[in-house]
Amino acid sequence: MSDVSMLWTGLDYERSGKQSDYLRLPHSSDLSAYGWIPIPLVVIANGTGPTLLLTAGTHGDEYEGQIALNRLARELRPEDINGRVIIMPALNFPAVMAGRRVSPLDEGNLNRLFPGDPKMGPTAAIAHYVDKVLFPKCDLVIDLHSGGRSLDYLPLALAHPGSNDAHREKVKSLLNAFGAPFSVLTDGSGGGGHTTLYAAAAKRGIPALTTELGGGATLSPRGLAIAETGVRRVLKHFGIASGLDVDDTSSTRLMRSLGREAAIYAPEGGLFEPNADLGEMVAAGDLAGRIHFPDSPMRDPVELHFSNAGMISCRRFPTLTQRGDCLFNLMTDVQ
Missing domain, CATH: 3.40.630.10 (Zn peptidases)
Incomplete structure (x- = not known):
């Protein structure tokens, strides 16, 4: 170079x-x-x-x-x-x-x-x-x-x-x-x-x-x-x-x-319905949101759950989502 x-x-x-x-x-x-x-x-x-x-x-x-x-x-x-x-x-x-x-x-x-x-x-x-x-x-x-x-x-x-x-x-x-x-x-x-x-x-x-x-x-x-x-x-x-x-x-x-291991990414494309907000403290297992499917109205939405506890630092802004989009990132206090 x-x-x-x-x-x-x-x-x-x-x-x-x-x-x-x-x-x-x-x-x-x-x-x-x-x-x-x-x-x-x-x-x-x-x-x-x-x-x-x-x-x-x-x-x-x-x-x-x-x-x-x-x-x-x-x-x-x-x-x-x-x-x-x-x-x-x-x-x-x-x-x-x-x-x-x-x-x-x-x-x-x-x-x-x-x-x-x-x-x-x-x-x-x-x-x-x-x-x-x-x-x-x-x-x-x-x-x-x-x-x-x-x-x-x-x-x-x-x-x-x-x-x-x-x-x-x-x-x-x-x-x-x-x-x-x-x-x-x-x-x-x-x-x-x-x-x-x-x-x-x-x-x-x-x-x-x-x-x-x-x-x-x-x-x-x-x-x-x-x-x-x-x-x-x-x-x-x-x-x-x-x-x-x-x-x-x-x-x-x-x-x-908490890095990408604790982040939530869209597993499929659809309409993202968040269930948590910026600054909120979440626990492992809490419901993060759902992906709805506009092309399949009879299909149940996919539910997404947090794998780690932490504070939400960012959330996806657009509702329309594609597979791989970042939906949430988490952070935690330095001990």
């Missing part, structure tokens, strides 16, 4: 001040042989403090992070900063403009393509730039997500637990500073595993978190507020913008994901 990125920008990451331009993603099409796709990029730098990379729009149908980072990009001033903040509110810009989880250019799911490869298409080239160019500049990484059109989520932050004791403590410090209602330690099973942005950052030893702040491809006002407050808490806690007016107290509840 090449270490040379196809993407470029006119911004100087080492320059003090506030810069706003684009990361340019080359894309050759019928009507634009030598064209490029603009990915908005804001860099605010001053002093010698840490560098924080903030991304959203990794999936285009997740909106809380996009709005939170747009607002932050407008509000932060160089004189507020000791360090550097790199803000990318629409990282997978083609997906953002299409309102889709994946890119319309190549059907690429950016959060399943890390560490990326410039020879594997435009979406993998974005991942490659983040991994090879941006991560080496960063001390902290936050990638803001929500459930998109297929899931509804409790507002929470997630992180890989860390590769050693020092890394684990830094991850916990980052989660506590962000202060989501729930902070979940996970290995990514059932999701992207080690192919996600925050997992790739963690692999480099960078304290990194992601979030889930709503769902249903609409805007959660509560999720937006958590994103805005959480990012500002991190900026203040790590001394990057210590003068920000934000409540820096945190009452996050530390959890661990």
Whole structure:
């Protein structure tokens, strides 16, 4: 895999001040042989403090992070900063403009393509730039997500637990500073595993978190507020913008994901009738829901039961369901 990125920008990451331009993603099409796709990029730098990379729009149908980072990009001033903040509110810009989880250019799911490869298409080239160019500049990484059109989520932050004791403590410090209602330690099973942005950052030893702040491809006002407050808490806690007016107290509840072994997946396609809700505590054997069959009205629905006890962290949003769709995920308190 090449270490040379196809993407470029006119911004100087080492320059003090506030810069706003684009990361340019080359894309050759019928009507634009030598064209490029603009990915908005804001860099605010001053002093010698840490560098924080903030991304959203990794999936285009997740909106809380996009709005939170747009607002932050407008509000932060160089004189507020000791360090550097790199803000990318629409990282997978083609997906953002299409309102889709994946890119319309190549059907690429950016959060399943890390560490990326410039020879594997435009979406993998974005991942490659983040991994090879941006991560080496960063001390902290936050990638803001929500459930998109297929899931509804409790507002929470997630992180890989860390590769050693020092890394684990830094991850916990980052989660506590962000202060989501729930902070979940996970290995990514059932999701992207080690192919996600925050997992790739963690692999480099960078304290990194992601979030889930709503769902249903609409805007959660509560999720937006958590994103805005959480990012500002991190900026203040790590001394990057210590003068920000934000409540820096945190009452996050530390959890661990129970992974795909405790998740419920649709065994057949049909209409999903949930019997449990977000945040509910369930026991092994409890009824999770039913799958009804619109093409066979005389057929009894299939009943689904939880195999583990835990708290419901997410639930499928659409009713129409196909075999293999994730219906519920569970988490439990860290002991």
